[in-house]
Amino acid sequence: MASQISQDTIIRIEGVSKKFGRLQAVDNVSMEIKRGEFFALVGPSGCGKTTLLRLLAGFETPDAGRILIEGRDMTGVTANHRPVNMLFQSYAIFPHMNVETNVSYGLKIARRPRDEIMARTEEALGLVKLSGYEKSHPDELSGGQRQRVALARALVMRPAVLLLDEPLSALDAKLREAMQLEMVHLQKTVGITFLIVTHDQSEALSMAGRIAVMHQGSVRQIAPPGELYEAPNCRFVADFIGKINLFEGTARPADQPGRVRVHTEKLGILELQGDAEGSVTLAVRPEKIIISHEPGGLEGQISLHGTVMDIAYFGGHSKLFIDIGAGQPLMAEITNSNRNGGPRVAPGDRVRCGWRAVDTLLLTE
Amino acid sequence: MEPWRKAPAVFVANLLPPAAWLGVFFVLPLSLLWLYSFGDKVGITGIDINWTLANYARAADPLYLGILIKSVWIAGAATLTCLMIGLPVALAISFAPRHVQPWLLLLIILPFWTNLLIRTYALIAVLRTNGHVNYVLEWLWSAGDGLLNLIGLGGYQILGTGFTPWSLLYNDAAVVTGLVYVHLPFMVLPLYAALYRLDRSLIEASLDLGAGHLRTFFYVIAPLVLPGIASGVIITFIPALGAYLTPDLLGGTDSQMIANVIERQFKAANDWPFGSALSFLLMYITFFGLAVRSLLAGRRGGGVSA
Ligand SMILES: Nc1ncnc2c1ncn2[C@@H]1O[C@H](COP(=O)(O)OP(=O)(O)O)[C@@H](O)[C@H]1O
Numbered sequence: 001m002a003s004q005i006s007q008d009t010i011i012r013i014e015g016v017s018k019k020f021g022r023l024q025a026v027d028n029v030s031m032e033i034k035r036g037e038f039f040a041l042v043g044p045s046g047c048g049k050t051t052l053l054r055l056l057a058g059f060e061t062p063d064a065g066r067i068l069i070e071g072r073d074m075t076g077v078t079a080n081h082r083p084v085n086m087l088f089q090s091y092a093i094f095p096h097m098n099v100e101t102n103v104s105y106g107l108k109i110a111r112r113p114r115d116e117i118m119a120r121t122e123e124a125l126g127l128v129k130l131s132g133y134e135k136s137h138p139d140e141l142s143g144g145q146r147q148r149v150a151l152a153r154a155l156v157m158r159p160a161v162l163l164l165d166e167p168l169s170a171l172d173a174k175l176r177e178a179m180q181l182e183m184v185h186l187q188k189t190v191g192i193t194f195l196i197v198t199h200d201q202s203e204a205l206s207m208a209g210r211i212a213v214m215h216q217g218s219v220r221q222i223a224p225p226g227e228l229y230e231a232p233n234c235r236f237v238a239d240f241i242g243k244i245n246l247f248e249g250t251a252r253p254a255d256q257p258g259r260v261r262v263h264t265e266k267l268g269i270l271e272l273q274g275d276a277e278g279s280v281t282l283a284v285r286p287e288k289i290i291i292s293h294e295p296g297g298l299e300g301q302i303s304l305h306g307t308v309m310d311i312a313y314f315g316g317h318s319k320l321f322i323d324i325g326a327g328q329p330l331m332a333e334i335t336n337s338n339r340n341g342g343p344r345v346a347p348g349d350r351v352r353c354g355w356r357a358v359d360t361l362l363l364t365e
Numbered sequence: 366m367e368p369w370r371k372a373p374a375v376f377v378a379n380l381l382p383p384a385a386w387l388g389v390f391f392v393l394p395l396s397l398l399w400l401y402s403f404g405d406k407v408g409i410t411g412i413d414i415n416w417t418l419a420n421y422a423r424a425a426d427p428l429y430l431g432i433l434i435k436s437v438w439i440a441g442a443a444t445l446t447c448l449m450i451g452l453p454v455a456l457a458i459s460f461a462p463r464h465v466q467p468w469l470l471l472l473i474i475l476p477f478w479t480n481l482l483i484r485t486y487a488l489i490a491v492l493r494t495n496g497h498v499n500y501v502l503e504w505l506w507s508a509g510d511g512l513l514n515l516i517g518l519g520g521y522q523i524l525g526t527g528f529t530p531w532s533l534l535y536n537d538a539a540v541v542t543g544l545v546y547v548h549l550p551f552m553v554l555p556l557y558a559a560l561y562r563l564d565r566s567l568i569e570a571s572l573d574l575g576a577g578h579l580r581t582f583f584y585v586i587a588p589l590v591l592p593g594i595a596s597g598v599i600i601t602f603i604p605a606l607g608a609y610l611t612p613d614l615l616g617g618t619d620s621q622m623i624a625n626v627i628e629r630q631f632k633a634a635n636d637w638p639f640g641s642a643l644s645f646l647l648m649y650i651t652f653f654g655l656a657v658r659s660l661l662a663g664r665r666g667g668g669v670s671a
C-alpha cells in the first residue's frame with residue numbers, strides 16, 4: 001500500500017466524510033499534503049476545518065474514506081498513537097504544571113531518557129524564545145507566551161505533521177502579523193510539515209505554500225496562493241480569497257474556437273478566452289482596474305463609466321467605490337505612490353474604469 | 366456597592382425571618398445542648414450546669430472511644446467505596462452525550478425521592494438470608510453443582526454438600542453497604558460538577574501527546590478535579606459518620622455507630638449531658654474535616670472545584 005504513495009506525500013486524505021447528526025461537517029474530502037510543506041486550510045467559519053483537523057489528529061472517526069499519514073492507514077489508530085501533534089485553539093496548557101513540565105509531558109509519557117528529555121525541552125523552549133521561563137506557571141504568562149508553550153510542547157515531539165487550529169485568532173493585529181512571520185521562519189527551521197487552519201484568507205495567503213479552500217464541508221480548490229488569487233476555479237473561491245468585482249452573464253461559443261462571447265448587463269458583450277455555455281460570472285480584482293478622468297476606451301480594454309461614491313484610505317493604497325449604475329458599486333484600488341500628488345480622484349468625480357480583457361476571470365461555477 | 370447601607374430597613378426586613386428561624390430552631394437548641402454538655406444529671410429530668418468536664422472525659426472511656434473510632438472507620442470505608450464507585454460513574458456521565466447527561470443524573474438522584482427508612486428495609490429484603498442476593502447465589506450454586514454432576518465430578522462435593530446462605534446482614538459489611546447505597550449521590554454529584562467544568566481540550570491535549578486514557582486520568586484529570594474529589598469525600602463522610610438509621614437496622618449488636626450511642630443517651634439512658642457532649646465531639650470532628658477541606662481548596666488555586 002505504502003509503495004503506491006509517492007515518497008514526499010506525508011498526509012493523504014481519501015474521500016473522507018463526517019456527519020454530526022444530519023449536518024454534513026466534512027463532505028468527501030480528498031487531498032495530499034507533501035513533506036515539509038506549509039499547508040493552509042481556509043474557509044468561512046463552520047465549513048468543517050476544525051473537524052477535518054480533528055479527524056487527522058484522531059479525535060473524530062470518519063464515516064467514510066480513510067486517512068494515511070506517512071503511508072500508514074490511520075483507521076483504528078487512536079490519537080495517542082498518531083505521529084501528529086496539535087496546537088489547540090485554546091492552547092490547552094495544563095494549568096497544574098509549570099512551563100517545563102508542560103513541554104516535557106509528551107517525552108515523559110514516551111519514557112525517553114532523562115538527559116534527552118531535558119535537552120529536547122530546552123531546545124524547544126529556545127525555538128519559541130521562552131528560555132528562562134522553565135519554572136513559570138501558566139497563569140503568570142501572557143496569551144502570546146502561552147501559545148509559545150503550546151507550540152513548544154507540540155514541537156518537542158518532532159511530529160510528522162503539526163496541526164494548528166486557528167493559532168493566531170486570539171492575538172491582536174500587530175502581534176498576529178509578527179507571529180505569522182515567526183511561524184513561517186520556525187517552520188523553515190524545524191522542517192516539520194505544518195497544517196494550519198484559519199478563517200482569515202489573508203493570513204493563509206501570506207503564510208502558506210499551498211492552500212485548500214473549504215466551503216460547506218468540501219474542498220473547492222487546492223493551489224498555491226498566487227494561483228488561488230489570480231486563477232480561482234469558482235465563484236466561491238474568487239469571492240472568498242481577496243476582494244473581487246463580480247458580473248453575472250450568459251456565455252455562447254464564439255466563432256473562433258477556444259473563445260466565448262459573454263453577455264452581461266453592465267459590460268455589454270465581451271469576447272474572452274475560454275470555453276463555457278450558459279450562465280457564467282465574470283470577475284475582476286480591484287487592483288487590475290485603471291482609473292482615469294479621460295473618457296473613451298483603449299484597445300483591448302474593457303471600459304466603464306461611473307461616479308466615485310466613496311474613498312477608503314489605507315495609507316499605501318486607497319479603495320474606491322464607484323457607482324456604475326445598477327447593483328453593487330465597482331471596487332477599484334489605487335496606489336498612493338506619490339506623497340505630494342494630492343488626491344487624484346475625489347468623491348463625485350465622473351471617471352472611466354478600464355481593465356485589460358485578459359485580467360477578466362471567467363467563472364462557470 | 367453595599368446597597369444595604371442605602372436601604373437598611375429593607376435589608377433588616379429581609380434578613381429578619383431567616384435570622385429568627387435560625388435563632389429559634391438552630392442556635393437556641395444547640396446552645397442549650399452545649400450548656401447541658403457541661404452539666405450533671407440531677408434526678409430524672411433536672412440538669413445542673415456546673416461547668417464540669419466529666420462528660421467529655423467519659424467520652425474518652427475505651428468503650429465510647431472504641432465506638433467513635435469504629436464509626437470513623439466505617440464511615441471512612443463507606444466513603445472510600447463511594448469514591449471508587451462514584452468516580453467511574455461520574456466520569457461515565459460527564460463523557461455521555463450532552464442531552465443524555467441530565468437523565469443519567471436523575472437516575473443518580475432518584476433514590477432520594479423515596480424515604481430512607483423504606484430504602485433501608487428494601488435493602489434488608491435484598492440482603493437477608495431469604496433475600497434476593499442469596500436466591501441468586503443459591504441458583505448459581507445449584508447450576509455449578511449440576512454442571513459438576515454432568516462432567517462426573519459430582520461425587521467429590523467440591524462445592525460442599527448443600528448451599529449455605531451467606532449472612533449478609535447484621536454485620537459491619539452490611540452497614541458499609543447500606544451507607545454506600547445511601548450516600549453515593551453525595552459523592553457522584555460534586556465529582557460530576559468538577560468533571561463537567563474540566564476543559565475537554567486538556568484531556569485531548571494529553572491524548573495528543575501520547576498518553577493513554579489511564580495516564581491521562583492520573584496525570585491530568587485527577588489532579589485537576591482533586592478539589593471536587595475532596596468535596597465529595599467530605600460531603601459523603603460527614604453524614605456517613607453521623608448515620609443513625611443504617612447501623613440501627615442493618616448492623617449487628619457490635620456494629621453500632623456513635624449516633625446510636627448518642628440516641629441511647631437521650632432516650633434509654635436518659636443522660637442528656639453525656640449525649641450532648643458526644644454530639645459536640647462529633648460536630649468538632651466534622652468541623653475539623655471542613656477545615657481540612659477549605660485548607661486544601663485554598664492551597665491549590667489551579668484546580669476545578671465543585
Ligand atoms: N461535536 C460536534 N457535534 C455536532 N456538531 C458539530 C460538532 N463539531 C462541529 N460541529 C458542527 O460542524 C460544523 C463544522 O464545524 P467546524 O469543523 O468546527 O468548523 P470550522 O472549524 O470550519 O469553523 C459546524 O456547523 C459545527 O457546528
Ligand SMILES: [Mg+2]
Nearest residue numbers: 046049050166
Ligand atoms: Mg474551527
